Amino acid sequence: MRLFPDLKTFLEIEIGSFHLRIAWYAILIVTGAIIAYRMSLRNAKKIGYGKELLEDYFLMMMPLAILGARVWYVIFDWASFASEPIRIFYIWEGGLAIHGGLITGIIFSYFFFRSKGVNLLRIGDCIMPNVLIAQAIGRWGNFMNQEAYGGIVNEEYFRMFPSFIKDNMYIDSAYRQPMFLIEGIGNVIGFILIITLFKRFIRKKNGDMIFAYVIWYGVIRFIVEIYRTDALYAGSLKIAQITSIVFILVGLLGLAGVFDRLFKNVYPFKKEKPVVLFDADGTLIDTQKLIFDSFRHTFATLKPEVQLTDEELLLFMGPPLYEGLAKYFDESEVDKALEVYRDFNHGRHDEYVKAVNHAKELLDYLKENGYEIGVVSSKMHWLVDKGLIQSGLADYFDVVVGREDVTHFKPNPEPLLIACKEMRVPHDNLIYVGDATSDVQAAQNMGAVSIAFVNDPRMKEALIKTKPSYMVYDLIEIIEIVKEDRTWNELVM
Known part of the structure; x- marks a missing residue:
């Protein structure tokens, strides 16, 4: 050689x-x-x-x-x-x-x-x-x-x-x-x-x-x-x-x-309608008061010396529950905190939960005009289903992805990709709508179009910093967005 x-x-x-x-x-x-x-x-x-x-x-x-x-x-x-x-x-x-x-x-x-x-x-x-x-x-x-x-x-x-x-x-x-x-x-x-x-x-x-x-x-x-x-x-x-x-x-x-x-009607130049995925809590379902009261109850029971402000409670919105509690409780205490939180949250769920304003009108428009729509949440699947049923939104969606359906959570884009796979639709034309910074980042991490829904004015500055594709203050605004003649993805090379 x-x-x-x-x-x-x-x-x-x-x-x-x-x-x-x-x-x-x-x-x-x-x-x-x-x-x-x-x-x-x-x-x-x-x-x-x-x-x-x-x-x-x-x-x-x-x-x-x-x-x-x-x-x-x-x-x-x-x-x-x-x-x-x-x-x-x-x-x-x-x-x-x-x-x-x-x-x-x-x-x-x-x-x-x-x-x-x-x-x-x-x-x-x-x-x-x-x-x-x-x-x-x-x-x-x-x-x-x-x-x-x-x-x-x-x-x-x-x-x-x-x-x-x-x-x-x-x-x-x-x-x-x-x-x-x-x-x-x-x-x-x-x-x-x-x-x-x-x-x-x-x-x-x-x-x-x-x-x-x-x-x-x-x-x-x-x-x-x-x-x-x-x-x-x-x-x-x-x-x-x-x-x-x-x-x-x-x-x-x-x-x-x-x-x-x-070649507007021929692959690959044919423009497709975007797939529209939604976060659940705070985007379609108004659960903020329930979540805040659940955290207040948990800390009053286990850490009464910690008095959380509304600004601190807002930081829990978006990330998985375990991740949020782990910032305040030792590893050996988190499971107990989860138990206390869920007992309160699940027990009071139906008396708190309702649809976000104009959610039904938006979903009616999307379904009537042939858009594929789904829900991607960091909550347990069964609890998302429960919230959708209670708020009268369950029949709109082709797929629901919850916490136990994925390995990695938002801002990792895996939940969005799994939703598209279950819907049997490509993810090259995708819009994700959410009210938390992790929702915007999940869309950005796969080059999807992100719509930040400012449901709470106190979240506005944090959402602006993530540079979403769009920001809306009322869900009904999304109807005009999906009508736009554009490419429904972002280049992230």
Whole structure:
């Protein structure tokens, strides 16, 4: 076994008649793809998608993209393979055309994500800018194979370059422009611009990050191809420049919203009504007085020396009950405090509980207009059901998720994701309505639209600090919000 036996080879193994060479070309392409995958996985998790989705996608897409890149290259350089077709399979020698890989990857992505019920434009925004990093790394594979170079230059051209770049750019008895490096630098610059300035100041809708990628790469590649001398041709035209022009046009039309209008009833451009999930206590069901009196009773019974103000009681709203009590009671005392709290709360439940003002009117509108709606609460499931029945709201909902239905609680987005799964609806178009900071944060942690309901004016400042998508002071205001023509998610890359 030999490491780096020559410039093109990373590892060579010879055992008897067995001979294996692993080329730098392969190592660098796979490395770039893995880095892009890891970056995309991090982004996908921020919008509520687990590791399994991206793993399945990557493991199927990667070999197909390589195959597409090879086929594209062979089609437009058939003269190099016609006399010895077996060399079509020698991809370690180089010869992958990125445009062919991108087109294959896009086609596969369409069918894969559609079959999974995932918004292609939204997940694509998480993935495509990272492809620029993969391409920048992959270009070093071209360098190792002495590909992707430009015209002849003198040795002085490389005075500011490391010697290993100069030496490997000595091709066919002359120094050549390192177009692989220029394109790679352009890709890195594009990545930085897209995920910072473009995302912040220009992006308006799902898919815009994809369109920004195809525009940027189209421009960079078109410019690079002007100087490349080892390009693929169709007649007198460079294939990469033709394809780059198509990419640029597609990107510009996409940013302008042309596809949204032309294909407004076709996946992935079809706009769906949002799924609307609600917190229960303080949002749909008026339980504040019951909760406050339950805490007062608990502390009067077990810690009479602690006199809680209304402001301190407000801090209990939102987080799980155990978590709130654990701030005041030792671990050995929390279970007893829970027992005292629940005895009072459950025993007085029906005399306190009622629907929040305009809750029924809002729910009537949503049901009559075909919105999928559900409840996600940190309370025990049976107690949420009891509250909904007592307040006359139980018949509205397709699903109710309570404390015992989840492993992680708000602000973790798991309860919202479980609700969508039980409703058999995608979570790419989701609104979550709640009156606590943890409700807003749960929505934000999966890139959903958050509506903060200010049911108690004393919670206003705390809710403002969480920067919800919307703030309302009456539930009936939500009717006008759901009518808006917009993307029902937030970009959280």
